[in-house]
Amino acid sequence: MTLRILDGLSAIAGDYDGFVVDLWGVVHNGVEAYREAVDCMHRMRAGGKPVLLLSNAPRRSDRVTPRLRGLGVPDDAYDDILTSGDATRDALASRDDAWHAALGRRFYQVGPERDFGLLDGLDYVRVHDLADADFVLMSGLVDDDREGPEDYRGLLGQALERGLPMICVNPDVLVMRGPKWIYCGGALAELYREMGGDVTFHGKPYSRVYAECARRMERLLGRSVAPARLLAIGDNLNTDIRGANAFGLASVLVADGFHGSEWGEALVRAPDPAALEQHMVSAGARPDAVIVRLRW
Numbered sequence: 001m002t003l004r005i006l007d008g009l010s011a012i013a014g015d016y017d018g019f020v021v022d023l024w025g026v027v028h029n030g031v032e033a034y035r036e037a038v039d040c041m042h043r044m045r046a047g048g049k050p051v052l053l054l055s056n057a058p059r060r061s062d063r064v065t066p067r068l069r070g071l072g073v074p075d076d077a078y079d080d081i082l083t084s085g086d087a088t089r090d091a092l093a094s095r096d097d098a099w100h101a102a103l104g105r106r107f108y109q110v111g112p113e114r115d116f117g118l119l120d121g122l123d124y125v126r127v128h129d130l131a132d133a134d135f136v137l138m139s140g141l142v143d144d145d146r147e148g149p150e151d152y153r154g155l156l157g158q159a160l161e162r163g164l165p166m167i168c169v170n171p172d173v174l175v176m177r178g179p180k181w182i183y184c185g186g187a188l189a190e191l192y193r194e195m196g197g198d199v200t201f202h203g204k205p206y207s208r209v210y211a212e213c214a215r216r217m218e219r220l221l222g223r224s225v226a227p228a229r230l231l232a233i234g235d236n237l238n239t240d241i242r243g244a245n246a247f248g249l250a251s252v253l254v255a256d257g258f259h260g261s262e263w264g265e266a267l268v269r270a271p272d273p274a275a276l277e278q279h280m281v282s283a284g285a286r287p288d289a290v291i292v293r294l295r296w
Contacts, residue, residue: 002273003273003276003277003280003286003287003289003290004288004289004290005271005273005289005290005291006252006289006290006291007291008040008291008295008296009040009044009233009252009291009294009295009296010043010296012231012252012289013043013044013047013049013231014047015231015250016049016229016230016231016250017049017217017221017225017229017230018049018050018051018052018217018220018221018225018229018230018231019041019044019049019050019051019052019230019231019232019233020052020054020213020217020230020231020232020233020244020249021041021051021052021053021054021078021232021233021234021294022053022054022055022204022232022233022234022235022236022240022254023053023054023055023057023068024055024056024172024175024176025175025176025234025235025236025254025257025258026233026234026235026254026257026294027041027053027073027294028068028071028072028073029176029177029178030175030176030177030178031071031177031178032071032072033068033071033072033073034293034294035072036293036294036295036296037293037294037295038072038073038074038077039295039296040294040295040296041077041078042076042077043296045076045077045078045079050079050080050217050220050221051077051078051079052078052079052080052081052082052213052216052217052220053078053080053081053082054081054082054083054204054209054213054232055081055082055083055084056083056084056170056171056172056184056186056203056204056239057083057084057085057170058083058084058085058088058111058115058118058139058140058169058170058185059083059085059114059115059118059139060083060085060086060089060117060118061081061082061083061085061086063085063117064081064083064085065081068081079220080216080220082209082212082213082216083203084169084170084171084202084203084204084209085115085118085139085169086212087202087203087208087209087212088118088137088167088169088202088203089118089119089122090212091167091202091208092119092122092124092167093122099165099200100200103134103135103165104134104135105123105124105125105134106124106125106126106127106132106133106134106135107119107124107125107126107127107133107134107135107136107137107167108126108127108128108129108130108132108133108135108136108137108159108164109126109136109137109138109139110136110137110138110139110140110141110142110152110155110185110188111137111138111139111140111141111142111169111185112139112140112141112142112143112144115139115140115169118137118139118169119137130155130158130159130162130164131162133159133162133164134164135164135165135166135167136159136164136165136166136167136192137166137167137169138166138167138168138169138170138185138188138189138192138199139169139170139185140170140183140184140185140188141182141183141184141185141187141188144182144183144184145180145182147183148183148187149183149187149188149190149191152188152191153191153195156188156191156192156195156197157195159192159197160192160195160196160197164197165197165198165199165200166189166192166197166198166199166200167199167200167201167202168185168186168188168189168199168200168201168202169185169202169203170184170185170186170203171185171186171189171201171202171203171204171205171206171239172184172185172186172203172236172239173186173187173190173238174187174258175258176258186201189201203239204234204236204239204240204243205238205239205240205242205243205244205246206243207243207246207247209243210227210243210244210246210247210249211247213230214227214230214247217230226248227247227248227249228248228249228250229250230249230250231249231250231251231252232244232249232250232251232252233251233252233254233294234251234252234253234254234257235253235254235255235256235257235258235259236257236258236259237253237259237279237280237283237285237287238283238285240253241253241283241285241286241287242283242284242285244287245285245286250288251287251288251289252287252288252289252290252291253287253289253290253291254290254291254292254293254294255267255268255271255276255290255291255292255293256268256269256292256293257293259279263276263279268292269292271290271292273290276290
C-alpha cells in the first residue's frame with residue numbers, strides 16, 4: 001500500500017476514536033509550542049475525540065504539566081498525559097514481574113536535579129554512592145548541554161563491575177532543544193547495555209506504556225476501544241512509530257521533527273512516498289501516513 005501523505009490531520013481524524021500524541025518534536029521543540037499543533041489538538045477535542053499526550057519525559061506527569069504551560073500548551077488542549085516517568089514509578093510500585101520484583105530498594109540516580117523525586121513516597125531510598133546501590137535509575141545526563149555518553153563510560157564501568165541492573169526512565173537517545181541536539185538517558189542506557197549491563201526501559205517504544213495508554217483511553221471514552229481505533233502521532237520512527245506498530249495502533253509520522261535534519265529539507269517539505277519507504281524499511285517501522293507537521 002502506498003504511503004499516504006497528509007496536508008492536515010482533518011483528512012483522517014474522523015476515522016479514529018482518540019489520539020495519542022507525542023510532545024517533543026510534535027507539539028513543541030523544547031523552547032516553545034507549535035501553534036498549529038496546539039490548534040490541531042483543540043480541534044480534535046472539539047470533535048469529541050480525547051487527546052492523550054505520551055512523552056518519554058523522565059518525570060511524573062504532574063511535573064510536566066507546568067512546563068507545558070510555560071511553553072504555550074494550555075491545559076484545555078488535551079485530556080490526559082502519561083510519561084515514561086509515570087510508567088517507571090508504576091512498575092516500581094507494583095513490582096509485578098520477576099525482573100522488578102528481584103530489585104533491591106536502594107537506587108543511585110544518574111540525571112539532572114530536575115528529575116529527582118520520581119520515587120518519592122515509595123519504599124525506595126536514593127543513595128549517593130554506587131557502592132551502596134542495588135540498581136541504577138537512569139533519567140539523563142547531569143549537564144546535557146555539554147556532556148555526551150562517553151563522559152559516563154567510567155561511571156557505567158563501575159556500575160557494571162558491581163553487577164547493578166539499570167532502569168532507563170527515558171528511552172530517547174537524542175532530542176532537539178531548539179536548534180541543538182542533546183543526548184538523553186537512552187543514550188547512556190544503550191551504552192551500558194553494549195558494555196554488558198542489564199537494562200530495562202520504560203516508555204516508548206515499549207509495550208507497558210502503550211497498555212496503560214489503552215486503559216486511560218478507555219476511561220476517557222467510557223467504553224472499550226480497539227487499538228486500531230486509536231491514532232498515535234509522533235516524529236520518531238524508532239520510538240513513536242515502532243511502539244505504535246507493535247501495540248497495533250494506527251500512526252502518523254510528523255516529518256519535520258526528529259528525522260528532519262537526517263532526511264533533508266527537500267524531502268521533509270515535500271514528502272515523497274518512495275523515498276520515505278526506504279527510511280522506514282531501514283528503521284523497521286512504518287506509519288499509516290506522513291504529515292509535514294501536526295496541523296488541522
